[in-house]
Amino acid sequence: MAVGLLGHEVSDLCLGKPALRSLPITATLSDAVSALKRSGETCLSVWSCDHSYECECECECVGKISFFDVICFLCKDENLNRVSSLFQSPISLVLDKDNSNVVRHVEPHSSLFEAIDFMLEGTQNLVVPIESRMSKSSKKTLAKSTSFVSTFHKGREYCWITQEDVVRFLLNSISAFAPVASLSIELLGIIDTDILAIPYYQPAYAAVEAISLSNKHQTSVAIVDEQGCLIGEISPYTLASCDETVAAAMATLSAEDLMAYIECGGSPDELVHLVKTRLQEKNLVAMLNLMEELSLSFSPSSSSCSSSDDEEMSVIRHGKSASYSARMVRKSEAIVCHPRSSLVAVMIQALAHRVSYVWVVEDDCTLTGIVTYSGMLKVFREHCRSSA
Incomplete structure (x- = not known):
């Protein structure tokens, strides 16, 4: 079948x-x-x-x-x-x-x-x-x-x-791949440990090469703390939803500040000011002029998160998430699963949040790997070969 x-x-x-x-x-x-x-x-x-x-x-x-x-x-x-x-x-x-x-x-x-x-x-x-x-x-x-x-x-x-179209098509007939689809991603061996990650304090500019590489492999760059816990990501998909002025933020901010810069559909005023100041310090006049010409004006409601949002973001950034269910609160918030999550569950997470990958974390939120659409498709391809 x-x-x-x-x-x-x-x-x-x-x-x-x-x-x-x-x-x-x-x-x-x-x-x-x-x-x-x-x-x-x-x-x-x-x-x-x-x-x-x-x-x-x-x-x-x-x-x-x-x-x-x-x-x-x-x-x-x-x-x-x-x-x-x-x-x-x-x-x-x-x-x-x-x-x-x-x-x-x-x-x-x-x-x-x-x-x-x-x-x-x-x-x-x-x-x-x-x-x-x-x-x-x-x-x-x-x-x-x-x-x-x-x-x-x-x-x-x-x-x-x-790949998303193909995975969605296969999910609609997932019973044809029983019992493989119900097996854990750990058992199936599709957790890729060769991941792209940078510390939250590292300049975002230093991650440009890694971000470009992640686009080639349809993954993302993880942002981690000192203990290796996942606190967010910088993804090509997120950047594709921004505009050219984000180049100025990437050239001047840390990885963590860049995540904050693109949160909530608007950039906090203090970060915008910080970007402009650093552009002046680096004598990046052309980039500063671009930002001045195309800078967006945000209302207080659109340029800042609510207090409840801030609390949730604080919990995530400090690696104290209470569950491994898919989350979609912020543009740069990472979607995670557990090594023992089933293949079909991870498929649903990825499709629900329109991402081509899901990060894999342990009980203490330590980042251990990533599962991609490519890995999922390999499983289905091999299953059909062995069934032929």
Whole structure:
């Protein structure tokens, strides 16, 4: 039964998926920032193609871009002092050259077996053509549009499939994987102990390389205290939900202060002031000007947490959590499980909180590892191989 489940076509996972919004590879960083803000998407696909109908070349998705990429690009050593000029750079400079297989085109009739194999090789997004109900004339009109955000490529639309989509599909038929799904993650051997972690007092800037690496592996960077207890995280997903001004905070604050800076949907005034002061001290004038131009104005209700929220955050930061159930109180608060948690329970946690991983902690909140969607997919793939 499980083998038959993975024999489904990827088109089955495309039902109801929206068409991809995209940018041309020739767009500038400024274009990408504007498009991300207008679209409301956490990321946009990047395409290399000529949309004129006279051109016979194929359209190809070559990557994706989010504010995470923008922030990490601005935080590079060689870029800190020339931020203003960087926004006219082509987005090809922003895309990670070492992560060229992040997207891959597949046909709608490709099987889930193939999809999972591609994902285990490192592909994050499978690009799949989908049917459009628009007329040919309407497609041509949109294809010739000068707008930087487009959904049509030579009259075709595409969606993409992620690890999350596959895991959710498998969870809907989890009984097909009995009894494996009910076994603990410890027994299944999918707790990865090779994790990225930094002390809370370390400068956030020192973690830029680790954060970039975590994006490649679709994980996160753990923030720990002196005893190795997990107190939070800095994740690519969180940074993708921010804006370019967070680059200034990353360049000046500690890991713990950066977590506070992006909490509650707004930045505490004292931290904003601290960032500006340190930018002046480091003579990062361009970064300071960027922050001044784009700084957000928060009302007291949106820029600070309530007293009850503060108490809960204090409990978490000092490693005294009373349970291992999934928590979603803060953007930088880590979702955790226990080594004896079942695979299906961890799947539900990850899907419920829209993360591709769950941290594993012991009874004293000591961080011991991480469980990822990739690890889960390996279990299901091996189960089907042994059942075939």
